[in-house]
Amino acid sequence: MLAIIVPAHNEEQFLANCIKSLLAASTHIGLGGEQVEILIVMDDCTDDSLTVGKRHDVMIHVCKNRNVGKTRAEGAELMLQRGARWLAFTDADTVVPCSWLADQIRFNVDAVCGVVEVTDWSEHSDEVRMRYDAHYRPVDGHRHIHGANLGISAAAYKKAGGFKALPAHEDVHLVEDLERSGAVILWTATNRVTTSARKNCRCREGFGDFLKSLADPLFIG
Structure with missing residues (x-):
């Protein structure tokens, strides 16, 4: 079985579109009909995220971690227990x-x-966008790491020790652990996703905060 895991904290505005895209991806002909399970990990949601999630054919797990690393790890463990190979x-x-x-x-x-x-x-201002374009290199062999676009085999994930319970940069730490464990990692630009550039971001020190930092006149790329 293939598993898709999505942490969500007060994401009623974006969640439906995210789930719809995941449902489409889960039935792609290239999967050869292999079973795909989608898990939304609702982390201390106080908005209508849970209601939005229940409208779709996905699994839902509720927690109160307020810690993205712990929430990703909790979701991963649940899906590993269900037999996920990816x-x-x-x-x-x-x-x-x-x-x-x-x-x-x-x-x-x-x-x-x-x-x-x-x-x-x-x-964002035009200056922020220009600084982002100058900094970000979406090419094969890049070294960007995003929890929003990451796939790992179950064996490699377990060998590396999984996500640490970190409030930020949990994805970076996991990839570093994967490298130390000898995992074969593909850094590809062909596998891309579209994400939000909102200023009211959910994870401190994540992608949203990076975008806001680009508005600082003292920013050094």
């Missing part, structure tokens, strides 16, 4: 392409680090 991670404010999961499997490696793109820059 763990695909994204975020609730992200939309994946139809071939997203099929491509991860097709690469036949231990882990896949994909890239993200932003289509709506309305909350």
